[in-house]
Amino acid sequence: MKIPNEARSVSELTEDIRQLLEDDIGEVLVSGEISNFKHHTSGHRYFTLKDDQAQIQCVMWRSRTLAFVPEDGMHVLIGGRLSVYAARGNYQVDCVFMKPEGVGDLYAAFEKLKKELHLRGWFDASRKRALPRFIKTVGVATSPTGAAVRDILSTIQRRLPSVNVVFRPTLVQGVEATDDIVAAINELQRADVDVIIVGRGGGSIEDLWSFNTEAVAAAIHNSTVPVIAAVGHETDTTIADFVADVRAATPTAAAELVTPITRDDLIAAIDSLRNMIIDSMSENIQRLATMAEDFLDGTAARRVSERVMHTAQRIDELQTRLRQAVSGSIGSRQQRLEQLNAHLASLHPHRPLRLGYAIVEREGKALSASQPLQQNDNVNLIRFGERSTATITTTESTQENNG
């Protein structure tokens, strides 16, 4: 490098550059892909013309006519002049005309890769892994500047700060981004995270281009850990978004996905379990207390003694009946004996004698009732403990009937 001896001012140097671009090169005819097309309210049109290695700013004043509506991704042919904007230190193509030139290379490449990976099954829903239920560590691969990392961290902080975060600052735009994104995904896997968020914040479609490369798609596809892609915006979905296990619309949404259960949820659940434990314990103690009370106030004891008494009573009853049965049978036998005795005694011939009746004997023979006495009969009168002789003086029958 041969650095000159004499110093120039910035204006002087810029003037040299202006001469080079505006005078030495001047008019250009260039083809490329439109991106970041803005139709300003003033009517002027500003956009970037690019290919896969370079880009250049363009402006088309409203005075220039356009036969079609330019769109991002369109491949066009532009005729114009280079001009240097000294105040800002950049250069642009001042377009005179613009013509569409068929499908842009980048866009074609994108479509081709998308189809290829789709055929390989890299986008299949069945391949997509569910996020683990308990996520302890989250890996984040995104730019350290910009809103993405801020949004992710603040969302996780708000929802569940006990989650661990491993942040791997990553280039997300420019040519070097592809390799850096791949490296980031690999390093986060090695750091033992449960899930990886790959994200980017704002920026234009050409800034996203690394996320449309096969290298990044392969890194996501081969990841041993589920990957959430928060790359594309509503209309532009990148290949990384298609290959990832989960697609989040924004970095904040990605952070919400990794904290499905918030700190408040967990605390509420813990409180609820604690209350259930306390309630169960109370009930169990109460039940025991009641049992103890019952026992102590004699209910149980009383019931036991009641049964004992009842049994004793039955035993008494049985004994009595047994006794009765036994004595009853004895008693009746005695009764019968007495009855027999009485009967026998009544039958004994001497019984009447005790009552005072006499047996009349005639000629040594006792007279029966059917043998009448006659006058002058000599009889013996046998009374109880006495024997006498008598002669009948008079006698007569007193029977009214023979009965």
Add this chain to the structure above:
Amino acid sequence: MAKQAKEKSIEESFKRLEEISQILDRGDKPIDEQLELFAEGVALAEKCRTYLQQAELKVKALSGDDANLS
């Protein structure tokens, strides 16, 4: 390592709390065992609650050093 042990314990603590709650709900253990479980459950719930309430997000930057970005 200590951090890992803490993290592990949130999930494990939760499972243990659920376990204790179910056992006590059945109410068929001897009373002294129940009291032990009760004490364990309440202490565990307190510990988890405190930990969660006090937790602050810690971010480890993968560039070799442990930078705390909050």
